[in-house]
Amino acid sequence: MAAAAIQTVQLTRRFPSGTALDRLDLEVFPGEVLALLGPNGAGKTTTIRLLNGVLQPDSGSARVLGLDPAVDGHAIRQRTGVLTENAGLDDRLTARENLEVVARIRGLKPAVAHERVGELLERFDMGERADVAVQGASTGQRKRIALVRALLHDPELLFLDEPTSGLDPAATRDVIELISSLATEHGRTVVLCTHFLGEAGRLADRMAVLHRGTLRAAGRPAELAAEMWQGLPTDIELAAPADARVLGLLRPLDGVITAESTPTGLRVEVGHRDVIARVVRTLVDASVDVFAATPQPHTLEDVYFAIEAQLEIESIS
Numbered sequence: 001m002a003a004a005a006i007q008t009v010q011l012t013r014r015f016p017s018g019t020a021l022d023r024l025d026l027e028v029f030p031g032e033v034l035a036l037l038g039p040n041g042a043g044k045t046t047t048i049r050l051l052n053g054v055l056q057p058d059s060g061s062a063r064v065l066g067l068d069p070a071v072d073g074h075a076i077r078q079r080t081g082v083l084t085e086n087a088g089l090d091d092r093l094t095a096r097e098n099l100e101v102v103a104r105i106r107g108l109k110p111a112v113a114h115e116r117v118g119e120l121l122e123r124f125d126m127g128e129r130a131d132v133a134v135q136g137a138s139t140g141q142r143k144r145i146a147l148v149r150a151l152l153h154d155p156e157l158l159f160l161d162e163p164t165s166g167l168d169p170a171a172t173r174d175v176i177e178l179i180s181s182l183a184t185e186h187g188r189t190v191v192l193c194t195h196f197l198g199e200a201g202r203l204a205d206r207m208a209v210l211h212r213g214t215l216r217a218a219g220r221p222a223e224l225a226a227e228m229w230q231g232l233p234t235d236i237e238l239a240a241p242a243d244a245r246v247l248g249l250l251r252p253l254d255g256v257i258t259a260e261s262t263p264t265g266l267r268v269e270v271g272h273r274d275v276i277a278r279v280v281r282t283l284v285d286a287s288v289d290v291f292a293a294t295p296q297p298h299t300l301e302d303v304y305f306a307i308e309a310q311l312e313i314e315s316i317s
């Protein structure tokens, strides 16, 4: 496998209020989207700040694009795009001015900067507001300008801290599509912090879950799901909720782990997709009409909530 785009070893940061990040070991591979998840205060933003060298660790270390952020923060920031939680724009300047200043700092030539800023502002539907002072811009408009800023220098590694919070539905869809194309078509590596699990599920190759500064799980959602649950839930639609006779036909079948009645028929948990065919055949042979059989694979959201539930159990026991 290619060298990691990001690797942390026991990365730790404390604040007077407590440990924001506790001995984090994490790898992010080139070209993947990693969803960095966790409740408020889990340490996500702290991680991003450490990885870009804007915050120093108390112990442990990190490599980002082969560099140490504690030493080479500036060089790293030239190659990364960071969307922070607070846009941090100069209200007195226009959107275009804000962006051209940053483009200059990022080393773009003025003509290139001008073109790129114009192009990206149009892409985010901000063309009309480009030359108006940022003061008075709405939350979503500020977010769009900040997104342009993160993308200006076409960085190979992007840190997007809640990129869609505050955006309207159409802009949210545009940003999700943009992130997806950056990763799949342009090979960019993306670290995505978000509280929108559907969005994370759609975009992320892997997920990492932080809780109070500690990494609780990391991996592909499907692999984490396979460790948590044995089977594949499948909804079988019948004319009525399955009764004891119907459930009794299915429960002894090889590969059926559980079978429960639902308002629209039943839900079976099967060991393998092939078992679904056996279930349907058994029902039809017993003159039970089957209207649909729909596998419902566990999602990133299911995995996330299962981890949260586990943490709750730990905290009360």
Ligand SMILES: Nc1ncnc2c1ncn2[C@@H]1O[C@H](COP(=O)(O)OP(=O)(O)OP(=O)(O)O)[C@@H](O)[C@H]1O
Residues within 6 Å of the ligand: 015, 016, 017, 019, 020, 038, 039, 040, 041, 042, 043, 044, 045, 046, 047
């Ligand atoms: N500059 C700071 N000074 C003091 N404490 C801080 C600072 N930055 C973060 N913390 C603390 O570190 C912990 C982790 O904060 P962090 O901002 O990384 O969380 P987060 O996962 O990004 O949360 P959210 O989902 O709310 O954005 C919190 O308890 C927070 O109060």
Ligand SMILES: [Mg+2]
Residues within 6 Å of the ligand: 044, 045, 046, 085, 161
């Ligand atoms: Mg945060």
